[in-house]
Every structure is written in structure tokens, then in C-alpha cells.
Amino acid sequence: MNLNPAPDEERFRDELRTWLTANAPAARAAKAASEEDNRDQIRHLREWQRKVYDGGWAGLSWPKEYGGRGASVIEQAIFNEELARCGAPPMINVIGLAMAGPTIIALGTEEQKKRYLPPILSGEEIWCQGFSEPNAGSDVASLGTKATRDGDCFIVNGQKIWTSYAHYSSWCLLLVRTDSTGPKHKGITCLLVDMKSPGVIVRPLKQITGEAGFNEVFFDNVRVPVSQILGEVDEGWKAAITILMNERANSGTGMYVTFRRIFDDLVQRTREVAGRHGRVCDDPLTRQDLAQSYIELEIFRLSANRALTRISKQGTPGPEGSILKLCYSETYQRMMQNAMQALGPYAQLAEFDGGKWGHNYLRARSSTIAAGTSEILRNIIAERVLGLPKSY
Numbered sequence: 529m530n531l532n533p534a535p536d537e538e539r540f541r542d543e544l545r546t547w548l549t550a551n552a553p554a555a556r557a558a559k560a561a562s563e564e565d566n567r568d569q570i571r572h573l574r575e576w577q578r579k580v581y582d583g584g585w586a587g588l589s590w591p592k593e594y595g596g597r598g599a600s601v602i603e604q605a606i607f608n609e610e611l612a613r614c615g616a617p618p619m620i621n622v623i624g625l626a627m628a629g630p631t632i633i634a635l636g637t638e639e640q641k642k643r644y645l646p647p648i649l650s651g652e653e654i655w656c657q658g659f660s661e662p663n664a665g666s667d668v669a670s671l672g673t674k675a676t677r678d679g680d681c682f683i684v685n686g687q688k689i690w691t692s693y694a695h696y697s698s699w700c701l702l703l704v705r706t707d708s709t710g711p712k713h714k715g716i717t718c719l720l721v722d723m724k725s726p727g728v729i730v731r732p733l734k735q736i737t738g739e740a741g742f743n744e745v746f747f748d749n750v751r752v753p754v755s756q757i758l759g760e761v762d763e764g765w766k767a768a769i770t771i772l773m774n775e776r777a778n779s780g781t782g783m784y785v786t787f788r789r790i791f792d793d794l795v796q797r798t799r800e801v802a803g804r805h806g807r808v809c810d811d812p813l814t815r816q817d818l819a820q821s822y823i824e825l826e827i828f829r830l831s832a833n834r835a836l837t838r839i840s841k842q843g844t845p846g847p848e849g850s851i852l853k854l855c856y857s858e859t860y861q862r863m864m865q866n867a868m869q870a871l872g873p874y875a876q877l878a879e880f881d882g883g884k885w886g887h888n889y890l891r892a893r894s895s896t897i898a899a900g901t902s903e904i905l906r907n908i909i910a911e912r913v914l915g916l917p918k919s920y
């Protein structure tokens with residue numbers, strides 16, 4: 529693994545830093561907010577993605593013919609890292625850029641590529657991912673949302689849940705059952721569904737943080753033209769696997785920088801805040817917790833580099849992406865637990881650092897569930913990385 533950037537990668541980083549310095553707005557603190565605040569935040573994030581697109585930085589690793597820059601995965605990683613380093617807001621169309629777009633490039637028709645890829649890059653059309661159902665989460669292949677053929681349309685009926693961003697998405701990458709007669713991984717089809725279609729009902733779900741980032745989505749006799757199939761009928765599992773592997777392997781480098789900034793802030797706060805016997809940083813148990821978080825962050829940084837090396841050599845993320853996802857979600861959760869313990873009552877005050885410690889602690893609970901639970905990731909690592917026999 530060569531971690532020394534090549535001269536053209538250094539030039540790329542310099543050019544990007546210059547652009548970010550001139551253009552990046554500061555990220556706003558995440559918090560439970562009013563409807564109007566939320567709308568304002570979405571507007572702000574859309575404008576930011578549009579700026580990134582106009583600057584020629586959106587979908588860097590996408591091929592040039594589809595509006596990307598044909599950049600290497602290393603350059604994409606540098607982009608994620610620099611974005612996090614300068615504290616810029618995230619890309620609002622994260623599912624479009626990291627999952628829908630790459631899967632349409634891999635499996636879509638030329639017509640689909642022409643129609644859907646440009647507005648994904650500009651953030652004009654935001655995408656959501658309709659996989660999970662009330663009875664099909666980890667075991668998504670058990671999904672029951674049905675699509676039956678009626679002329680040149682499918683009629684879709686069923687329910688999805690935990691659908692992030694559905695309340696402001698234009699399109700949904702939807703997995704449906706088109707055949708129930710064979711094994712469950714067969715008979716699934718991936719559809720590109722217009723969220724404004726009659727019969728699509730979106731109900732936001734409020735989370736423990738007070739925000740409503742995900743939704744229940746109901747499909748009541750929704751008509752979807754057959755031209756909206758991604759890949760082949762009954763072969764949607766192939767699309768699902770491509771999407772899930774991209775989801776798990778994508779954002780390691782940028783995440784490390786963000787987590788490291790949180791960690792450095794925490795260490796600084798423990799020097800300033802008074803505990804029961806002097807400064808918090810003098811407490812031996814707190815020092816051990818902080819050292820443990822530091823070690824785990826270093827392991828995460830190295831794991832991210834390893835995943836990156838694999839993608840740059842083999843072109844696609846492998847099951848090792850599961851190691852990375854497991855590593856960052858559990859590291860982050862433990863670090864936020866340590867922060868709550870170290871900062872004590874301060875961490876619960878809205879006035880202390882804008883309430884970010886309590887908010888991030890609660891938000892971190894979801895990280896070991898979203899994009900595959902820790903138990904499922906351990907199963908994948910055991911079976912597909914270590915080659916152990918399947919569990920019962």
C-alpha cells in the first residue's frame with residue numbers, strides 16, 4: 529500500500545484547497561429544528577451542491593462522458609478528506625452521488641444515464657433508497673413490496689421504512705418483488721420511481737434527536753413504466769449488492785477527518801472543564817478512555833486506507849468494506865460515549881458547544897444499525913473475508 533501521494537495527486541489537492549477556501553460555506557450545526565429551519569437548511573445544502581457541481585467537483589470519480597471528472601478513487605478520497613478538513617457541509621444528494629449514480633452507470637441503459645445522471649450531480653434531483661421494510665431489514669431479500677405487470681407499467685403496492693431523505697427526494701431506487709415463486713434472492717427487481725407519482729405517500733419519522741431524517745413510504749397502486757427498470761426484471765439483487773457495497777466502502781477518509789476533529793475538540797474540552805477532582809483531563813479513567821478512542825481512530829484510518837487500496841486496484845469495493853463500516857460506526861459510538869462520560873453534565877447543556885455533544889451521542893446510536901447492523905457485518909466478515917462456514 530503506497531500512502532505517499534503522487535505529484536499529480538498533490539497538485540489535485542492544492543487546486544481543490546484553493547477552490548474550497550474561496551467557495552466553501554461553513555457547515556451548520558445539526559440540531560432538532562423547526563420546519564422552516566429544516567427547509568432553509570435543505571435550500572442551503574442544495575445551493576452548496578450546485579456550487580460544487582458548477583466548480584466541476586461533483587461526482588469526481590464518475591466517467592467524464594457522464595459528467596464526472598474520471599478521477600481516481602484516490603482523488604475522490606482526497607476530495608472527501610479536504611471537504612471534511614475545511615468543515616464544509618456534506619453533499620445533500622449523498623445517495624444519488626454514491627449509490628444511485630454509480631449503479632445507473634453500471635447497469636442502466638444509455639437513455640437512463642442521459643436522463644438521470646446530470647441532475648444527480650447538480651443536486652437538482654435528490655434520490656432516496658427504498659430497500660428496508662418493516663419485516664425486511666437485515667434480511668432485505670425477504671422484501672414483500674410487490675410489483676405486478678400491467679401493459680407497459682408495473683403496479684407497485686407495499687411499504688418501505690427508514691427511507692432517508694424521502695421527504696425531499698425526487699426519485700427512489702426501489703427494490704420490489706416481481707416473482708414470489710423461486711428463491712427469495714431471485715424475483716426482485718430494481719425500479720427508478722418518481723416520488724411525485726400518484727399513490728406515493730411519505731410520512732416522516734421523528735428520531736431520538738428530535739430530527740426527522742427518515743420516513744415511512746407507502747406505495748398504493750403506483751404505476752411505474754417498465755422503462756424505469758434498472759438492470760433486468762427479477763435480477764434486482766445484483767443492483768442491490770452493487771449499491772450496498774458502494775454504501776459501505778465509500779466515505780472512510782472524509783469520516784476519519786471529521787471524527788478526528790471531534791476527538792481533538794473533546795481532548796481540548798477536557799483540559800478546560802472542571803471535574804470532581806480538578807480538570808477532567810487529570811482523571812485517570814478519562815485519560816484511558818481518550819487513549820482508547822485515539823487508538824481506535826488510528827485503526828480506522830489505516831482500515832480506510834486499506835479499503836481504498838483495494839478499490840483502486842480492483843475497481844470495485846469488496847466485502848472488506850464491511851470491516852471499515854463496522855470499525856467506524858463502533859469507534860464513533862464509543863468515542864461519543866466517552867465524551868458524555870468525560871464532560872458529564874456539560875455535555876447535556878444546549879448552551880455548551882451548541883449542544884453538539886448530547887446531539888452527536890444520540891445520533892451515533894444509529895450508526896451501528898444504518899447500512900448494515902454490526903451483527904450482520906460480523907457475519908459477512910466471518911463468511912466472506914475469513915471463509916468460515918455459514919451460521920444457522
Ligand SMILES: Cc1cc2nc3c(=O)[nH]c(=O)nc-3n(C[C@H](O)[C@H](O)[C@H](O)COP(=O)(O)OP(=O)(O)OC[C@H]3O[C@@H](n4cnc5c(N)ncnc54)[C@H](O)[C@@H]3O)c2cc1C
Binds near residue numbers: 665667689692901903
Ligand atoms: C439512520 C438510519 C438511516 C437508514 N436509512 C435507510 C434508507 O435510506 N433506506 C433503507 O432502505 N433503509 C435505511 N435504514 C434501515 C437499515 O438499513 C435497517 O435498519 C438495517 O438494515 C437493520 O434492519 P432492521 O432495522 O429491520 O433490523 P432487523 O433486521 O430486524 O434486526 C434486528 C436485530 O437483529 C439482529 N439480526 C438480524 N439478523 C441477524 C443475523 N442473521 N445474525 C445476527 N443478528 C441478526 C440485527 O443485528 C439487529 O440487532 C436506515 C437505518 C437507520 C438507523
